[in-house]
Amino acid sequence: MRCRFACLYFCACAELPRTNSYQRLVAQVTTLDQLNGTLSLLEEIHDMENKIDAVYLPIENMYDKLRSYDLRLARAELKQVKKC
Numbered sequence: 001m002r003c004r005f006a007c008l009y010f011c012a013c014a015e016l017p018r019t020n021s022y023q024r025l026v027a028q029v030t031t032l033d034q035l036n037g038t039l040s041l042l043e044e045i046h047d048m049e050n051k052i053d054a055v056y057l058p059i060e061n062m063y064d065k066l067r068s069y070d071l072r073l074a075r076a077e078l079k080q081v082k083k084c
Contacts, residue, residue: 021045 021041029035066073 024041025038027034027038029038063073
């Protein structure tokens with residue numbers, strides 16, 4: 001399960017410098033308005049992280065449970081879930 005999040009994290013890190021959000025986060029903050037905007041962006045990112053966890057964690061937990069029963073699952077499906 002953690003492997004999946006690590007994979008997503010490293011994939012996102014590779015794409016991050018090309019995003020507008022990244023540019024806003026690394027920009028020099030000189031005014032209170034810029035600071036407020038940066039803090040709002042960080043709050044949005046934190047909220048998105050929680051939404052992603054809410055979607056992926058139950059799926060990964062189900063696959064872990066299925067693996068514990070040694071059920072035969074489609075190889076493509078397992079690769080997609082385990083992909084790191």
